[in-house]
Amino acid sequence: MTTALTQQLVDLPVIEVLYSDLDNTLLGPEGSLLTGPDGRPSARAAVALVDAAVGGLTVVPVSGRAMPQLRNDARLLGLSDAIGEVGAVILRDGRTQYEWGECPGGIARNPHDTLTATGAVDAVLDAFPGELRPYEPWHRGREGGHLFHGVADVDAANDALAAAGCGWACLRDNGRTGGWEGRSVRAYHLLPRGVGKAPAVADDLAARGLRPEQAAAIGDSVEDLTMAPQVGAFFMVANGHDAPGTIRTPGGMGEGFADAVLALLAHRAGATRDNRQAPAPAEGTVVPSTVLVVEDDEMVADVIRISLTAEGYDVAHVTNTAAALSTIQASPPDLVLLDIMLPEVEGWEVLTQVRSQPHTAHIPVVIMTARTMPADEVRGYNLGASAFMRKPFTPDELLAQVDGVLQDTPRA
Structure with missing residues (x-):
């Protein structure tokens, strides 16, 4: 099982960083670190985080969560860096970096406020009166974009943005969600064009001085899959989408994350040893068979x-x-x-x-x-x-x- 995973990494150098989607990938059901995909208690994901830290593998959560929440989540997970708001904000070494994409600069202090100041938010909400609203409480504290829920036609929303002179922004469907009693609704991100998990990963790697082949990513969704071209290996957890060219983990959710971490650590150990000369045994030492x-x-x-x-x-x-x-x-x-x-x-x-x-x-x-x-x-x-x-x-x-x-x- 693990051998099959590590064999798919054999041509890669030492993997230094793993970019991991959070919900339904690193975390289990209901966003729990200590619950397995079957709903039973499981510490595998927590142990994998410790294994990664001990083994020198940097884990960076990549999430749609608002940055204030993600900063706190990362701290609880023992992680110092994170990419939040679907790639709009990067936290690295205690510093916040905004991904502006096509967002005009010089208007407000961050992309979130720029979307408000230029009328992009009003253009989208006015296009769907009574059908779309800020997603309480998850839209609060955002710095890179806005989060709505309801029912909207994405193409119509983007046409409304263009008509309002905000064609540099776009509305993205983030899938089914809840929070609106009596209605079947979906979540939507309003972001600058050119912003996403993939460009954020590429920019973060460049800032770390790493090549794509020195990184891996793991996720469960089509949005997560966009990170694949930016890294040397992409893992898809068992509960995720079927996608050619990805490495399928045996486990789902948190256990799939643990599968990937252990495979990367095994590869890391082998690649490290291959790249350095083994020390000669001390005189008189018997090397075991x-x-x-x-x-x-x-x-x-x-x-x-x-x-x-x-x-x-x-x-x-x-x-x-x-x-x-x-x-x-x-x-x-x-x-x-x-x-x-x-x-x-x-x-x-x-x-x-x-x-x-x-x-x-x-x-x-x-x-x-x-x-x-x-x-x-x-x-x-x-x-x-x-x-x-x-x-x-x-x-x-x-x-x-x-x-x-x-x-x-x-x-x-």
């Missing part, structure tokens, strides 16, 4: 596999306790990386069995866990664990742990 990864999360396992194989290790992978014990008995590895939270039987049983058999008792076992209870660490060391690694960890932290444990363990 095999590392067995016991991990039921395929994405996590793929990150580990790519990181270790890039350093010359042979990596085997199993997903449950029974397969781990069978593999260890048939062909003892030089080291075991063991997840504790495995399906059916927890990983403690693997550690117990390895230590109880004379021909496997010498094998170092490194516990990988997201648990933070001190009792787990005490239990692990009492059972004979060689070391603990707290998830999430970076590829460099993984390699340092594996190298260190193996250097301290004589080969049988």
Whole structure:
């Protein structure tokens, strides 16, 4: 699953930034970070944000939300940068940048106020009396454009704008929405022409000094798909539109975002290793032939596999306790990386069995866990664990742990 995703990234350099749509992509149902696409609690998207931060992958949310709201949302997500109002406003390094497009300058302090001052807002509302209105409360605080809801003919609205001398502005249909009791309505953005998610991404990359192939994007809609030509890889979450040339994630909503992050981190680890010479092992160090990864999360396992194989290790992978014990008995590895939270039987049983058999008792076992209870660490060391690694960890932290444990363990 993850291998298929990473294989589609193989020709790209290190990916430095991921532009992510927010609603129905990074966030789950009802805009929740902690709800999976099936409506059940899920921490995968939250963990992916931590993994990205630890692994050096910058995540930039790209949303139609008003910038004051998006600034706060980004802060809650642990993110410093954002692109808001469908690409009309960019927040980077604490500074706000407006995307003016064809909007005339020198009239007002931002595009939102310019649309008001030039009569563009009145032209649209007057064209649909009683049918279109500001979308409360979501239109408040906007800086780059206006948000309406109701029922409008976009072509007729744009004709009205041109007739009012505001042909530099345009109305865009943003799809079905609510908020108008008893009516089926849609949301509409009023923006300067030339403004959108795609040009905002292009301008943001230029400001960062990055090439398109050093970035990826992910989304669920046709509007999100416009970012694809500006980046090296575009992921479409499982709940999104079918589109050729995109990388389809196995999961939807927040879980699809997590799929993309882990694939990018796996690729990032491999590309980084390919672009630098591996350090020579210290004198007397025995380089292991095999590392067995016991991990039921395929994405996590793929990150580990790519990181270790890039350093010359042979990596085997199993997903449950029974397969781990069978593999260890048939062909003892030089080291075991063991997840504790495995399906059916927890990983403690693997550690117990390895230590109880004379021909496997010498094998170092490194516990990988997201648990933070001190009792787990005490239990692990009492059972004979060689070391603990707290998830999430970076590829460099993984390699340092594996190298260190193996250097301290004589080969049988």
